[in-house]
Amino acid sequence: MEIVITGRHTEVKQKFRDVVESKMNRVTAIAPDAQRIQVVLTHEGNPRQADSAKRVELTMLAGKTVVRAEASSADEFSALDMALDKLTQRLRRARDRRKDHRRGLDHAPQPMDFPPVENEVEVKGDFENPDNSAQTAVASDLEPGQSVEVQVGDTPIVIRRKLHIAEPMSIDEALYEMELIGHDFFLFVNKETGRPSVVYRRHGWSYGVFEIDTPENVNKTVKNGK
Structure with a gap:
């Protein structure tokens, strides 16, 4: 698995690089098909945010699945551990999802572009x-x-x-992608309508969907429907 480590507003020390590489076996143990993981270390210079001054973002490409996780802490090593915990949890969900596919459930997510x-x-x-x-x-x-x-x-x-390039997907696939990247919302193109759409988390297991269109397109749809 290729490991790419970069710093944003901070220098990445060799010790951190060594620790990252030593901990990646946690990832490959769950996702042996992992191809690449991008690790971004960010330093927050505001002294009022000292408790979360270091943020670690992990983005991993495993087969056709992109999984993300991030965490902040006072030091980069604690942030790395917390982000890895989130990432491995989401990888287990993806593994369980693949098991469901073998039982005949079709919820395969579309691959997202993984920028260099x-x-x-x-x-x-x-x-x-x-x-x-x-x-x-x-x-x-x-x-x-x-x-x-x-x-x-x-x-x-x-x-x-x-700018991301992504294939149109269903609402169910978008919800799955949202869970994997750990966000409260997910932007996608609805393959049923062709409209830019957003799924978002409301409360509990309740979700919402926003679709965006122009008045001209809506009027055309209404006229064609008539």
Whole structure:
């Protein structure tokens, strides 16, 4: 399994790299088909957030499944352990899901694009000036997998924009992907309607779905229905 380790606003020390590599057997034991894992270590410079100054993000490609997990702590090693716990838990869910497929249940998720690290782009600037280079970067076209990270003026606010390429999927597949990446929402293209849609967690086992369309398309659909 390929292991890619990068730092964001921090230098990744060799000791952390060694620890990451030594702990990856936890992942391969559950997902022997794992092809690649991307580890991103981020440092939060705000002293008020010292208890969560280090954030570790894990993104793993295993067969056709992308699994994500992240955690924050006062030090990178604790954050790594917590993120790994979340990742292995989600991997077990994916393994159980594959067992269900063998029993004849068809819920196979679509693969997501796994962007290489070298496509990461960081840009800083002020959003209030429309002619600023940062504003231009955010408004410009992106290549698949490329990202732009922009800091808003002198504030600590950072906005990250990224382009993903994904095949249309059903609502059930979108819910499954949302569980694997550990988010409370998941953006996808509904293969039944062709509309950009979002599934989101409400409370308990209750979920919601938003679909987005333009008035022109809705009117066309209504007219064609008539």
